[in-house]
Amino acid sequence: MIKGFGILEMLIALSLGLGILTVIIAHSTESGKAAKKITGNQERLEAIFHTVDTIKSDLNKCGMRLQEARQFFNLSCFSSTAGTFKCEYGLADELLLENALCGQQTLKVDQNDFFKKDKVILIYNLAAGVWELNEIKDCLVGALVLKNALQNDFGRNSPVVVLKKVEYKYYPAQRTLKRKADKGNFQPLLEEVSDFYVTFFPEANSVLYRIEVNKKEQVRGYIFLLNLV
Numbered sequence: 001m002i003k004g005f006g007i008l009e010m011l012i013a014l015s016l017g018l019g020i021l022t023v024i025i026a027h028s029t030e031s032g033k034a035a036k037k038i039t040g041n042q043e044r045l046e047a048i049f050h051t052v053d054t055i056k057s058d059l060n061k062c063g064m065r066l067q068e069a070r071q072f073f074n075l076s077c078f079s080s081t082a083g084t085f086k087c088e089y090g091l092a093d094e095l096l097l098e099n100a101l102c103g104q105q106t107l108k109v110d111q112n113d114f115f116k117k118d119k120v121i122l123i124y125n126l127a128a129g130v131w132e133l134n135e136i137k138d139c140l141v142g143a144l145v146l147k148n149a150l151q152n153d154f155g156r157n158s159p160v161v162v163l164k165k166v167e168y169k170y171y172p173a174q175r176t177l178k179r180k181a182d183k184g185n186f187q188p189l190l191e192e193v194s195d196f197y198v199t200f201f202p203e204a205n206s207v208l209y210r211i212e213v214n215k216k217e218q219v220r221g222y223i224f225l226l227n228l229v
Contacts, residue, residue: 044192044213051177051190051211052219058087058166059207063227065090065161069124070228073131077228078200078207083170085198085207089227090122090161097142100154105137107144107160114162115139118183123150125158136162170196177211205229 063070063077066089070077077088092114100107100123107123109115117136121144124131130152138145144160167180170193177193178186195212205228211219 044217047190048211048213048217048219052221054179054189055168055209055221056223059223059225061089061227062087062225063089065093066122067227068126069122069131069159069161072126072129073124075122075131078225080198080200080207082197083172084168085200085209086165086167088163088165091164093159093161096123096154096156096158096160099156100150100158102151102153103149105146105149107146108142109144109160111139111142112162115144116162120163120165120182122161122163123154123158125152125154128153128155130154133163168198 066075066077069075079086092112094109094112094115097108097110115121115136117138119136121134121136122131123134132151134150135147136144137147165182167186168177168189169180169186170177175191175193176188177190177196179189180186190211190213192214193211194215195210197210199208200206201208205225206222207225208222209220213219
């Protein structure tokens with residue numbers, strides 16, 4: 001027994017101490033829950049902002065480096081349904097350094113880091129009124145090896161454009177918006193999505209999209225496809 005304190009006083013002091021400890025533990029638990037909620041909300045907002053930035057970037061590039069070819073050939077750079085959309089644009093372009101004839105499977109071009117194996121390319125010649133799509137089988141120094149033989153003749157200085165295609169698709173059952181690039185698989189872009197739709201206005205070359213998360217946050221975007229004008 002502590003000198004100067006009776007048994008009753010000691011019990012009261014112990015009881016008060018336990019009560020204070022209980023309050024501290026309870027307060028810490030509530031603070032932890034609040035911190036987790038704040039962190040969760042912040043992560044969700046960051047994911048939404050990242051998704052919006054990615055969509056905006058892809059749509060702003062839609063049709064890039066394809067403006068000239070689209071004036072003369074029937075090239076579709078954008079398509080959509082209610083819950084999906086696809087867009088295509090050029091990553092880089094080079095001119096043929098020498099003529100490429102029908103049946104040939106090599107193209108002489110300057111070396112470019114964007115020209116890689118399995119990439120889809122567009123080759124066209126305005127003067128001859130011909131164009132075709134092909135794929136890169138291999139990259140050599142100053143030349144591209146094609147997967148398929150050329151179907152047309154292409155003169156020197158004909159443009160060769162390496163293409164990139166992206167696709168967005170909403171999976172309602174998984175509540176997930178996914179994105180796919182070229183021949184890759186669909187990868188989750190945003191989760192907890194309760195609604196997503198896209199509307200294309202061809203007369204205005206513009207796209208309206210709407211994303212709803214957890215039936216709470218809503219994001220709408222209206223973007224002009226300037227490269228399709």
